[in-house]
Amino acid sequence: MADKKQSAPEKVEKTSISRRNFLKGVGTGTVAAAVAPTVLIGAENAAEAQTGEAITSATIQLDINAKMYQVEVEPRTTLLTVLRDSSDTSGNRVDLTGAKLICDRGECGGCTVTVDNKPVYACMMLAIDAQGKQITTVEGLAEGDTLHPVQEAFIQHDAMMCGFCTPGFIVSAASLLRENQKPTLEEIKMGLSGNTCRCGTYPFIFDAVETAARKM
Ligand code: FES
Ligand code: FES
Numbered sequence: 001m002a003d004k005k006q007s008a009p010e011k012v013e014k015t016s017i018s019r020r021n022f023l024k025g026v027g028t029g030t031v032a033a034a035v036a037p038t039v040l041i042g043a044e045n046a047a048e049a050q051t052g053e054a055i056t057s058a059t060i061q062l063d064i065n066a067k068m069y070q071v072e073v074e075p076r077t078t079l080l081t082v083l084r085d086s087s088d089t090s091g092n093r094v095d096l097t098g099a100k101l102i103c104d105r106g107e108c109g110g111c112t113v114t115v116d117n118k119p120v121y122a123c124m125m126l127a128i129d130a131q132g133k134q135i136t137t138v139e140g141l142a143e144g145d146t147l148h149p150v151q152e153a154f155i156q157h158d159a160m161m162c163g164f165c166t167p168g169f170i171v172s173a174a175s176l177l178r179e180n181q182k183p184t185l186e187e188i189k190m191g192l193s194g195n196t197c198r199c200g201t202y203p204f205i206f207d208a209v210e211t212a213a214r215k216m
Contacts, residue, residue: 065140080122098138098167109195112168138167153208161199
């Protein structure tokens with residue numbers, strides 16, 4: 001991971017926008033029309049308030065797979081939307097489509113990524129809340145051409161059918177094994193309980209995680 005950091009493109013200039021200020025800014029136009037703006041929204045937004053101009057987007061930086069991305073987001077933009085469906089401010093697609101949009105409501109785990117090494121449903125996290133954190137997607141698990149042991153084990157055990165759930169399971173399993181290198185079967189089941197496979201490949205998935213654990 002450290003090597004990747006060193007070879008990553010030069011980091012963009014750091015700016016930080018708090019969720020509080022960003023969300024506050026969204027309502028600026030409405031508030032300005034109704035009440036004294038500087039009292040309610042603060043001096044920093046007074047200029048926008050006086051012109052009635054609402055802040056509807058902001059440019060933020062996200063550290064994804066040890067590479068900095070500068071993206072423009074709306075308050076409602078999820079981390080998953082940035083990964084799958086956004087371009088950076090230079091017009092280059094982020095194009096990290098490993099995390100899948102399936103339920104879009106925090107139930108299936110198909111969109112699982114890690115944020116500061118903790119598994120997170122990317123469909124349930126606002127992009128602005130991911131600022132300043134290390135985001136890792138399934139694309140960031142391999143080291144160059146060397147797959148992560150969990151990825152190797154999924155191939156070895158043919159632990160997929162349609163494959164839609166697979167990236168989420170792999171990210172969750174890698175996260176589990178980072179915390180617990182010798183999990184029991186029950187611990188594996190518990191660790192992956194936030195992920196759902198509609199094709200019912202669970203026995204193969206659990207076997208794959210046990211195999212990966214032995215190799216790590
Ligand atoms: S798509 Fe995010 S949990 Fe299902
Ligand atoms: S392999 Fe199809 S949903 Fe899991």
